[in-house]
Amino acid sequence: MGHLILSTLAFFTPQSGGSPNANEISSLYEVTLYIALVIFVAVEGGLIYALVKFRARKGAVPAQIRGNTRLEVGWTVAAAVILLGLAVLTFAKLGSIQNPPNSGPSGDQLAGDGGLIYASAERKLPPNGKALKITVLGRQYIWQFVYPGANEPDGLGAPYAFEQMVVPTNTTVSLDIVSEDVVHSWWIPQLGGKFQAVPGYHNYTWFKIEKPGVYRGQCAFLCGRAHARMVATVRAVPPAQFDAWLASQKQLIAQANAEAKVARAKLNSQVGAGQVSNP
Numbered sequence: 001m002g003h004l005i006l007s008t009l010a011f012f013t014p015q016s017g018g019s020p021n022a023n024e025i026s027s028l029y030e031v032t033l034y035i036a037l038v039i040f041v042a043v044e045g046g047l048i049y050a051l052v053k054f055r056a057r058k059g060a061v062p063a064q065i066r067g068n069t070r071l072e073v074g075w076t077v078a079a080a081v082i083l084l085g086l087a088v089l090t091f092a093k094l095g096s097i098q099n100p101p102n103s104g105p106s107g108d109q110l111a112g113d114g115g116l117i118y119a120s121a122e123r124k125l126p127p128n129g130k131a132l133k134i135t136v137l138g139r140q141y142i143w144q145f146v147y148p149g150a151n152e153p154d155g156l157g158a159p160y161a162f163e164q165m166v167v168p169t170n171t172t173v174s175l176d177i178v179s180e181d182v183v184h185s186w187w188i189p190q191l192g193g194k195f196q197a198v199p200g201y202h203n204y205t206w207f208k209i210e211k212p213g214v215y216r217g218q219c220a221f222l223c224g225r226a227h228a229r230m231v232a233t234v235r236a237v238p239p240a241q242f243d244a245w246l247a248s249q250k251q252l253i254a255q256a257n258a259e260a261k262v263a264r265a266k267l268n269s270q271v272g273a274g275q276v277s278n279p
């Protein structure tokens with residue numbers, strides 16, 4: 001029975017367990033939910049009790065009550081106290097939801113080195129300023145993730161991935177969320193709140209995953225015909241595995257670019273539309 005109640009409540013509370021900010025959001029939600037549940041049961045219980053106890057009977061004359069000052073002041077003050085308590089709790093927790101912590105000692109040591117981006121009012125970095133910075137690009141209808149590590153001064157050559165973001169565990173990941181076309185919404189429930197990808201604007205959030213695993217999400221803003229297919233996953237792997245993956249991703253992209261260059265040169269060297277062969 002206890003298990004049933006717990007799993008029912010878990011259904012009504014936000015997903016969490018992936019990142020500290022998601023856990024804080026979930027616990028804040030739970031506190032509010034439990035207080036609301038107690039009030040709900042008390043109010044509905046009182047109502048049902050009164051309905052049954054004072055139901056219409058032959059010859060009964062109801063008591064004529066014209067207000068009760070003490071009772072009315074009582075429930076107004078009690079509601080204000082609950083509201084104030086929830087407000088204080090919310091503001092107390094806001095810091096740990098918005099501000100990322102440092103990476104753990106077993107986190108990725110390459111992450112955040114040589115970063116040129118500074119913390120701002122919008123982009124919050126960990127106290128030591130080090131985080132793995134990933135740009136999240138929303139586009140109809142796929143998410144692209146651009147990693148640091150461009151080898152050209154113009155920023156080209158940075159490794160990237162589509163649909164699945166691979167990240168190292170115990171490492172603070174700072175996301176810069178942008179859009180190439182319409183408004184999208186980045187949301188991996190177990191890793192924190194929703195953030196919109198708005199054209200011409202930057203939104204920032206962060207997460208820090210302890211356990212290796214796959215965390216699923218979905219574009220949370222109707223962005224067009226194939227919006228439902230705009231899925232996203234975050235796969236957390238140990239730092240050494242991440243470094244290897246990033247290096248191989250970079251190499252695969254370089255290889256594909258080299259092949260494309262050859263194919264383009266071949267196309268350009270051919271004359272006459274009829275002679276163009278499919279590279």
Ligand SMILES: [Cu+2]
Pocket residue numbers: 138139141183184185219220221222223227230
């Ligand atoms: Cu979308």
